[in-house]
Amino acid sequence: MLSCAEFLAEFGDYLEEAASPEVRARLEEHLHECKTCQVIVDSTRKTIRFVTDCDSFTLTADQVEPFVKGVMDRIREKKP
Amino acid sequence: MGGPLATRNEQIGPFRGLIEAYGFVPNLFGLQKKLPRVIEAEQRLIDAIVVRESGLSRGLKGCLLRIVASAQGSDYCRALHARTESNDGEKDAALLAFANKLAKYAPWICKHDVEALRASGFDDSLILDVVLTVALGQLLCTLSNALRPNLDSGLPTPASIESSRLAEPVEWFDTGGPYLQASPQSASNFQPYAFFREQFGFVPKLFQEQMLRPDVVEAESQTLAQILMPEDLLSRVAKEHIVLIISAANLNTYFVAVHSQILTTLGVRLEDSDQIVEDHRCAAISPAEVALLDEVRKLACCATRLQTGFDPIPLQAHGFSEPQILEAVAMAAVTNFLNTLQAGLGAVPDFPPRRVFTRKDLYPSSAPSRLISDDTPPYDPDAAIIVRVQGGDTDAFEELVRRHSRRIFGTLAGLLGNLDDARDVTQDVFLKAFEHIGRFQGRSKFSTWLTSIAINTGTELLRQRKPCESLDGGEEDDEFRPRQIQSWADNPEQVLAATQRTDLVREGILRLPEKYRVVVLLRDINQVSTEEAAAALGLSIPAVKARLLRGRLMLRESLAPYFIRVEKKRSPDAQLR
Numbered sequence: 001m002l003s004c005a006e007f008l009a010e011f012g013d014y015l016e017e018a019a020s021p022e023v024r025a026r027l028e029e030h031l032h033e034c035k036t037c038q039v040i041v042d043s044t045r046k047t048i049r050f051v052t053d054c055d056s057f058t059l060t061a062d063q064v065e066p067f068v069k070g071v072m073d074r075i076r077e078k079k080p
Numbered sequence: 081m082g083g084p085l086a087t088r089n090e091q092i093g094p095f096r097g098l099i100e101a102y103g104f105v106p107n108l109f110g111l112q113k114k115l116p117r118v119i120e121a122e123q124r125l126i127d128a129i130v131v132r133e134s135g136l137s138r139g140l141k142g143c144l145l146r147i148v149a150s151a152q153g154s155d156y157c158r159a160l161h162a163r164t165e166s167n168d169g170e171k172d173a174a175l176l177a178f179a180n181k182l183a184k185y186a187p188w189i190c191k192h193d194v195e196a197l198r199a200s201g202f203d204d205s206l207i208l209d210v211v212l213t214v215a216l217g218q219l220l221c222t223l224s225n226a227l228r229p230n231l232d233s234g235l236p237t238p239a240s241i242e243s244s245r246l247a248e249p250v251e252w253f254d255t256g257g258p259y260l261q262a263s264p265q266s267a268s269n270f271q272p273y274a275f276f277r278e279q280f281g282f283v284p285k286l287f288q289e290q291m292l293r294p295d296v297v298e299a300e301s302q303t304l305a306q307i308l309m310p311e312d313l314l315s316r317v318a319k320e321h322i323v324l325i326i327s328a329a330n331l332n333t334y335f336v337a338v339h340s341q342i343l344t345t346l347g348v349r350l351e352d353s354d355q356i357v358e359d360h361r362c363a364a365i366s367p368a369e370v371a372l373l374d375e376v377r378k379l380a381c382c383a384t385r386l387q388t389g390f391d392p393i394p395l396q397a398h399g400f401s402e403p404q405i406l407e408a409v410a411m412a413a414v415t416n417f418l419n420t421l422q423a424g425l426g427a428v429p430d431f432p433p434r435r436v437f438t439r440k441d442l443y444p445s446s447a448p449s450r451l452i453s454d455d456t457p458p459y460d461p462d463a464a465i466i467v468r469v470q471g472g473d474t475d476a477f478e479e480l481v482r483r484h485s486r487r488i489f490g491t492l493a494g495l496l497g498n499l500d501d502a503r504d505v506t507q508d509v510f511l512k513a514f515e516h517i518g519r520f521q522g523r524s525k526f527s528t529w530l531t532s533i534a535i536n537t538g539t540e541l542l543r544q545r546k547p548c549e550s551l552d553g554g555e556e557d558d559e560f561r562p563r564q565i566q567s568w569a570d571n572p573e574q575v576l577a578a579t580q581r582t583d584l585v586r587e588g589i590l591r592l593p594e595k596y597r598v599v600v601l602l603r604d605i606n607q608v609s610t611e612e613a614a615a616a617l618g619l620s621i622p623a624v625k626a627r628l629l630r631g632r633l634m635l636r637e638s639l640a641p642y643f644i645r646v647e648k649k650r651s652p653d654a655q656l657r
Binding site: 005008011012013015036039040042043044046047048050051052054055056057058059064065067068070071072074075076078 | 474475477478481482485486489490491493494502503506507510511514561562564565566567568572581582583585586589600601604605607625626628629632633635636639640643
């Protein structure tokens, strides 16, 4: 069976449901037996959920058009 | 890099070898006329491998060069070698299949491939000629993909791609080399061996294993003398770094091991070479050299398909002269040549490798990701608009800004940590994209190209602000051991208000080391695919996956104290085994 270190090195694809059936089976065999890795998988999934929901790094919808205008004004200014 | 600089019958003297090979001076070489020593070296290799009589006919060599050109997507090289035919039928088919595999999938070549050629009746001398011709083809394609010469007048415009669609090999055999039975020549009076001993301190096995063609070894040693050794343009160390970064991208264990060792004789520690191989952006080199390696890496044989094309403009912005850029391109071309030779001959490293590249470096699972894609450019929803902008319709660019501004802004806001800066830099990114859109060739999606500009511009700004601060947060090769291993609440969204949660996540992301932060921003915030993120960052797919996982785990560590289940204490068995 995989060690925890081996599990942690391999479970990136598992999180994204992109692991091959063989890799997935080996990971799940470990997961079935290991409470610690169950906790890590669960909390990492929750972390990803928080990050994908995070809207701190985006232009709001009402900021987009003024931004587009600003860029195009600069381009047209530069154009001979 | 200017337009075509040499035409037929111009300056015949210095280009005599090319006239013999092609009947005229191809534009590919005219574009390098500011660096005559490089042209001389290239001519010498062409003469030794293509022009000089050997077991392979000129026609068959032309065929092999076209196969490489198709594999590397070089229309120019396909046209340049379009006039030669081979009609040896079935026997040649085995050679062509081998050449195709070596050109497209060099890391997969193994002893079985060479044995199959022997079984088809080819002796070691012919096999060496095939490997040499394919390697030369890679050198010419690297030059043409970087310098983009105009098609020479009179050459046929190449038709649609002719490459056989060789599927990516499934098996990765680690059979060990060398594959050929070459008898090493007594070295006492062989001049190239004296050169290698003097310059490197030893004779690399790769050259010993080509001694069925000592004339070629001699041409190779002179090529290194004229491209790698001179210090009048780029420093020797900078060129050795190019060897390392291209070899790493080509998964060439041999050259990474040998040239890391050679660098120690120039005063560079093995650990510093390891960092160039792992991630040059975190190495202790100048921002100009980072930019040089960023661009040059795009010329690796195994990377060409996924990368945005080589662009000299960022290098000019860093103060590199045209001859320096030409020399960097030539060094990349020679490295691809040597890497291909090594893959075809199976030379074993002269020193124990510190980094062994394996199938896992291509992709760690059987997920359908590919380092080398097929010949079809990616579907790009922006393609029609780009054609209009390239045709002079400035207003059409507005739609591209509208489509991509939120994503580019998001990436830069996370990278720079400041919304005002992000707004300014996002504007600059679109201005740069508009200015250079003529160079965009559609090899990658427009969004990938734009992201690549954004990351380069953003990281450049960070380095200007904090030039002494290492942006490296640690090695992803180090084992990362999670410390917070208590269960989280079942509904952690209910533990904190949304605004508090958002603040925590934002702060956690901003605290991540840059190399992990960028990948988390692209993949998790902006929902960019792994392949696109890899192309935009100039990284392999496994590297992106490793950084994403590390970034997510680090974030998990920083968030854990706020979300652990309070009613339950840490269970006694909750520890890593």
